[in-house]
Amino acid sequence: MTAEHYSLVGDIGGTNARFALVKQGSIEPEAIEVLPCRDYENLDQAVVTYLERVGVASVRQACLAVASPLRGTRVTMTNNHWRFDIEAVRQVFGWSAFKVINDFTAMALGVPHVSDANLVHVCGGPGDPGRPKLVMGPGTGLGVSGLVPIRNGWVPLVTEGGHVDFAPTDDTEMDVLRLLRARFGRVSVERILCGQGLLNLYQAHAEIRGVAAPLDAPEKITAAAVDASDALAGEVLQHFCEMLGRTAGNSALTLGSLGGVYLCGGMLPGFLDFFLGSPFREAFVAKGRMRPLMEFTPVYVVTEPYTGLLGAAEALGNSEV
Ligand SMILES: Nc1ncnc2c1ncn2[C@@H]1O[C@H](COP(=O)(O)OP(=O)(O)OP(=O)(O)O)[C@@H](O)[C@H]1O
CATH class of the missing domain: 3.30.420.40 (ATPase, nucleotide binding domain)
Structure with missing residues (x-):
């Protein structure tokens, strides 16, 4: 060359x-x-x-x-x-x-160049391509970025959106907050919505129910949930997806990302079918009077590895x- x-x-x-x-x-x-x-x-x-x-x-x-x-x-x-x-x-x-x-x-800037074959539609309508896009990725941490359209391209937003406070929405999540606060002091959404976070959530659920937590890696939890060999792992992964939906919905409302929500990173493609059947969608759109707006916003999982x-x-x- x-x-x-x-x-x-x-x-x-x-x-x-x-x-x-x-x-x-x-x-x-x-x-x-x-x-x-x-x-x-x-x-x-x-x-x-x-x-x-x-x-x-x-x-x-x-x-x-x-x-x-x-x-x-x-x-x-x-x-x-x-x-x-x-x-x-x-x-x-x-x-x-x-x-x-x-x-x-870089992940955000790459999103507009990902081919359709590497975008899996999760939910939502056509959206408005002229409006911002939200890019979120649970992986080692929880990355959050946005893309704002300008005349000939995109301006990426550098954010620390993974570090916003975890806001519980029911009694179980209040218990999760209490347990994680005892471990970490402050509890950001990243304490739950990443690989290590899935493990934290699993351990919290086990403690709340007073049962053992033998699985010691996020991959073991998703594998046990996918092959339905462990009921607790299945329920925890459902809950993880639900909380990801709610958090992505919150960020989408804040950013006005009618251009779409793009879920990146190495984690979700590892349990894609489970994710597509999870409560993610309902949690994403359940924003009261804003539900029609959320239902109009397309959400994709990005499977492009590069x-x-x-x-x-x-x-x-x-x-x-
Ligand atoms: N199938 C899976 N189930 C559960 N957790 C997973 C799965 N695949 C990856 N993870 C978790 O996701 C995290 C890695 O995320 P990702 O693959 O997005 O890498 P990354 O954050 O981009 O890091 P690097 O760039 O160094 O490879 C690890 O915590 C890993 O345990």
């Missing part, structure tokens, strides 16, 4: 670094490779390995999405040992430009980022 025509894009999570090349003027990721972060001392080594693997000596510029808060030019990854200085890395590789953006912002790379590619040419 001829280096001059390519830019490097990446989506660096706590566990994996996903890299790809994009041609100038395109947002189609090519030569996608996934490298485990723990195998590399730092970002530079991972980039060098990737470029060697795909047989490209150098690229013109780069955009990386990182799971880390961004302030200034020093980047400290939240869930792995990588640290780097943006300008220093740019100089080492001789890139003309090096953008570093938040990983969930949405973040699409977003990093979009960010290369998006002057709003």
